[in-house]
Amino acid sequence: MKKLSVGIIGLGCRGMSVLTSELLEMRNIEITAVSDSYQDRIEKACSVVKDKYDKKPFATTDYHELLDKSPDAVIIATPWKNHIKITIEAMRKKIAVGCEVGGANDIQECVELVKTYEETGTPCMLLENCCYGRNELMILNMIKQGIFGEIIHCQGGYRHDLRGEIDNGIENRHYRFEEYLHKNRENYPTHELGPIAFCLDINRGNKLKNLISVSSKASGLAEYRKINGKPPLTYTQGDVVTTIITCENGQTIVLTLDTTLPRYYSRGFHIQGTKAMFDEDNLSIYINDEHTPYEFDWKPMWNNVENYREKYEHPIWQKYKDNVSGGHWGMDRLVFDAFFNSIANNKPMPIDVYDMATWMSISALSEKSLKQNSFVEIPDFTRGKWKDKRELLL
């Protein structure tokens, strides 16, 4: 089979890591073009591509020139604010798009995203690696087998101490700095919302209906600067933003953005059904009648997820588990494989533009909710098609 020609736009921390740990390691694609606003990043990328292929890729500081080269697919790993804009431009040029995660800046661009897809039919996938997390997929598998009963309440978060990355953002040319300086919102919802949306059949018989966001004060980065002897600086982004989403079918989802206080990393994946519960923060599965609620000291349940691994491992991980490679515990490779395989086999994307628009819209909507101190409706980007109980294509 002919290798897919692939361009990559955005060669910062994520772009370079995707390039070296995933793309250059994959045999069914070839990196033919690279782009970034910064020349030094381009040079670094060209160098690693040349080392691998003994051939320099096309390189440009203007991503339009990359799109003009018409690669089979493009990977977008730019700052969040450009994700949808570039996705739309690429789709209009019939270039399949794999877009890295992030939040949308406004609802109109999400609407435009869907409209462009429907007009052009260009394949487009949000590269939400956490949808391929081993535990997320195992729980999804258990849900599909009925172990959890009806799902009622889910929680998730992006709970990751990024104080260094944000506050050193000027020196490191990291877009998070500007985002945290000027905006306040749930700025990174998809890592947790993606897997939850799949558990709740969102856009596949269920729908996100509305949300409310509440923000704490912003003190974490100020304290961080103080500890590090830096002059004071006023950040706008609250330390913890809590968002409650209500679904059309009556379930609730609580999302927590928590990136500027000291803590361990967690996506806080938490699923409660009428028959079972999973909690990421102690990796426990609780099944009705199998465990006792009155066992007040519940430490014996910690990490019992491993007891269910063999029986309920998702088929994707059954195949993958002995051959894990790439970044983020192997999730990255799975999401890129899914993207390129869908293109090569001319199949619909497992995470499609409707998912992408829906999940990314939460950022813009939470900003609006925080400004208005009120509930905000979540638009139906499927225009009614959410009622169709189509199969999840993971």
Place this chain on the structure above:
Amino acid sequence: MKKLSVGIIGLGCRGMSVLTSELLEMRNIEITAVSDSYQDRIEKACSVVKDKYDKKPFATTDYHELLDKSPDAVIIATPWKNHIKITIEAMRKKIAVGCEVGGANDIQECVELVKTYEETGTPCMLLENCCYGRNELMILNMIKQGIFGEIIHCQGGYRHDLRGEIDNGIENRHYRFEEYLHKNRENYPTHELGPIAFCLDINRGNKLKNLISVSSKASGLAEYRKINGKPPLTYTQGDVVTTIITCENGQTIVLTLDTTLPRYYSRGFHIQGTKAMFDEDNLSIYINDEHTPYEFDWKPMWNNVENYREKYEHPIWQKYKDNVSGGHWGMDRLVFDAFFNSIANNKPMPIDVYDMATWMSISALSEKSLKQNSFVEIPDFTRGKWKDKRELLL
């Protein structure tokens, strides 16, 4: 010292357990009167009191008669809806009140509670045992020593599978049945909010400002009845009610009521400051610079709370730990000791009517928020005195 004469009103599950496990075991008090609407409960209580003292207490199905006997103090363990009403009546008769936990039905009764206290000066304490939890007190102690820096975000919950207790409420004459049948709200906020309020200096320099509540659908009890072969019944109470409170000083508190789905017990006590974090669900303490946020596999931190026990154990537990007695891991005895000692020594109550009104009001306010789909202001029951940074008297 003369023993305090004590009456108890309400002899259901909680009342009887308090009577036998705490009150009858305490040497500085004597149970002189008991009351309940049900004659069989009274007889049972009289029997255990007689077994202990070889003397029958005064007994009545009309609690007014008990109040007319003017004991030094009364313990109220009736259904939630009567807590504040009876508290007010006792205070007007100058009988010191220890009131069991629960939520308020309306704001006016909370206002009346405070007004009655201010008019009568009768000692009154909410018997919130969880304020005396070993971990809650240790974390409070660490906060007071500055280990957590500024507290920014707290979470807590009453996450306890009560399906049996609720759904068998008719047979067992348990008030939770009627509550769940007809109402939807955060019906039991004080177990988690009490300790959090102390961590955040609420009514001692800080204040609860407003809240928003969102409810999931109600499916857990329906499924429970199905499993148990009972005919369908429509409960009003949502399975999970999430409430976000914002504080005057900018902190956020997320409360979760979660009592009708299968799960292990947890109060989900979770505290995040600018320098440290605690999480109950894996009993971990994370301290800035002492732990690394990029240790993605954070299992080694589970239960590390024990590593800090010796250094940071709260003085109350330092004294108590080798002599723990009574219910709920010893918390109950501590809260009753605090109540009776405050009366005996003529000292202000550690959990006073302002705390009681503030914490209990959350139930009524969350019901209003759910009905209106909007934020609700939390009244200032201290009428400005919250600005006074008075000491916590635990």
